[in-house]
Amino acid sequence: MFENRSHRNFSSAPQSITSFVAMVLEPAVTVLMYLLAMRWYQEPIGRADLTLCLLVVALTWPGINRFRDRLSSAAVGILGSWLTLLAILAGFGYGTHSLSLFNWDVLTLWMLATPVLQLVLVRLGWRALRHEAQQAAGRRKAAVIGAGALGVKVARALTHNAINGIDFVGFFDDRHDARVHADSLPQRLGDLNEAARYVLDNGVKDVFITLPLGSQPRIITLLEQLQGTTASIYFVPDVFGISIIQGRLQDMNGVPVVGICETPFTGTNRLIKRGSDLLLASLILILIAPLLLAVAIGVKLSSPGPVIFKQRRNGLDGEEIVVYKFRSMVTQDDGDVVRQATRGDARITRFGAFIRRTSLDELPQFINVLQGRMSIVGPRPHAVAHNEMYRELIKAYMVRHKVRPGITGWAQVNGHRGETDTIDKMQARVEYDLEYLRNWSLGLDLVIILRTIKAVFADHNAY
Numbered sequence: 001m002f003e004n005r006s007h008r009n010f011s012s013a014p015q016s017i018t019s020f021v022a023m024v025l026e027p028a029v030t031v032l033m034y035l036l037a038m039r040w041y042q043e044p045i046g047r048a049d050l051t052l053c054l055l056v057v058a059l060t061w062p063g064i065n066r067f068r069d070r071l072s073s074a075a076v077g078i079l080g081s082w083l084t085l086l087a088i089l090a091g092f093g094y095g096t097h098s099l100s101l102f103n104w105d106v107l108t109l110w111m112l113a114t115p116v117l118q119l120v121l122v123r124l125g126w127r128a129l130r131h132e133a134q135q136a137a138g139r140r141k142a143a144v145i146g147a148g149a150l151g152v153k154v155a156r157a158l159t160h161n162a163i164n165g166i167d168f169v170g171f172f173d174d175r176h177d178a179r180v181h182a183d184s185l186p187q188r189l190g191d192l193n194e195a196a197r198y199v200l201d202n203g204v205k206d207v208f209i210t211l212p213l214g215s216q217p218r219i220i221t222l223l224e225q226l227q228g229t230t231a232s233i234y235f236v237p238d239v240f241g242i243s244i245i246q247g248r249l250q251d252m253n254g255v256p257v258v259g260i261c262e263t264p265f266t267g268t269n270r271l272i273k274r275g276s277d278l279l280l281a282s283l284i285l286i287l288i289a290p291l292l293l294a295v296a297i298g299v300k301l302s303s304p305g306p307v308i309f310k311q312r313r314n315g316l317d318g319e320e321i322v323v324y325k326f327r328s329m330v331t332q333d334d335g336d337v338v339r340q341a342t343r344g345d346a347r348i349t350r351f352g353a354f355i356r357r358t359s360l361d362e363l364p365q366f367i368n369v370l371q372g373r374m375s376i377v378g379p380r381p382h383a384v385a386h387n388e389m390y391r392e393l394i395k396a397y398m399v400r401h402k403v404r405p406g407i408t409g410w411a412q413v414n415g416h417r418g419e420t421d422t423i424d425k426m427q428a429r430v431e432y433d434l435e436y437l438r439n440w441s442l443g444l445d446l447v448i449i450l451r452t453i454k455a456v457f458a459d460h461n462a463y
Contacts, residue, residue, distance in 0.1 A: 144170075149181050172189055195222065246263065263403055277376055295361075298351050315374070315405055316402075323374070372404075377448045379411070408452040
């Protein structure tokens with residue numbers, strides 16, 4: 001039944017109208033606001049202004065569809081993306097000595113008004129989508145084939161978003177009630193042989209098949225029956241037993257490949273991430289140079305030994321790297337067994353306790369960022385000895401090495417900093433790291449950086 005067909009094609013899903021509008025909207029609004037600010041101050045448009053507009057289009061295309069975000073998430077994303085864009089443009093301007101070519105009144109109005117207008121448009125778009133979804137004519141009925149745990153996951157996903165315009169009607173499954181998920185029982189509609197007739201009679205538009213691959217003969221029969229309806233059919237593979245990172249469908253020379261675990265930093269994302277790291281790390285090192293010198297003198301005077309402590313860590317793709325820190329202990333453990341620092345640890349010097357509490361001991365890692373060993377934001381690197389231990393104990397532990405380790409990370413700003421003296425603590429840290437990989441954006445990086453600065457003055461887990 002699944003014979004080879006040379007002309008069978010798999011294509012990516014067509015772009016939704018809201019996605020297309022959002023793709024055009026962000027660069028268009030940004031450029032339009034700049035031109036309006038120029039007109040407000042009656043400034044003529046010169047080559048520098050046109051170059052700035054082209055840079056804005058290049059850096060913001062394609063835009064992000066924030067109509068589907070919650071308003072609070074959209075606001076954070078807009079502000080984060082906008083500040084990141086301004087930082088990159090400032091870096092270009094400083095590097096090319098072209099900042100003096102622009103009217104600073106125009107730039108100030110533009111910088112303040114653009115994110116406000118973007119948020120207003122997102123709010124209006126969100127309301128329009130919600131209104132459209134509430135109209136009966138625009139809603140779609142959806143059924144799920146398979147009342148197991150995966151089927152319940154799909155049903156919850158269908159009903160979770162208030163503006164998706166979908167009405168979930170129920171489940172179909174051949175198994176007895178004792179063998180299906182308990183949450184599916186109130187909405188069970190019948191057996192598989194009843195599905196096609198129900199879909200046809202009740203105008204169901206979408207059918208999601210969640211049966212295991214072991215049910216192939218039943219799936220084939222079901223597909224043949226559903227072909228007599230006009231419903232769209234989707235097969236949902238059961239991959240929830242593994243940690244999915246940046247899952248996506250790709251075309252490899254005509255062969256459909258489902259990506260299960262992939263780094264978010266591919267293509268342009270890789271260039272954006274590395275470019276922002278280089279720019280921010282360079283600016284930060286210039287600003288903190290006097291502080292680096294002061295801390296180095298403090299470390300040297302506090303106890304005998306080198307100023308910089310070098311420790312082997314696992315970096316991108318698990319490769320071994322050397323990470324720099326200001327020495328805060330009288331010993332330098334970097335062997336096969338590394339004992340984590342604990343509260344009141346006798347190995348920590350008095351000055352070392354201060355720089356650990358304030359995170360000043362991490363500052364030399366901005367040099368690691370310039371070297372390409374680390375990123376400013378990412379999963380924190382652990383000692384090689386700790387990795388060898390935890391990779392055997394925690395599921396998907398090594399997936400966090402799909403990206404460069406960071407000076408700060410999503411786990412750290414959510415309270416998972418300091419000693420991980422139990423498996424549960426390390427498990428929680430790893431879960432936050434994997435969540436970061438699934439949801440990476442420049443806006444999220446900026447949020448983490450801002451929260452890190454705040455945490456430095458209020459973190460009680462560092463010692």
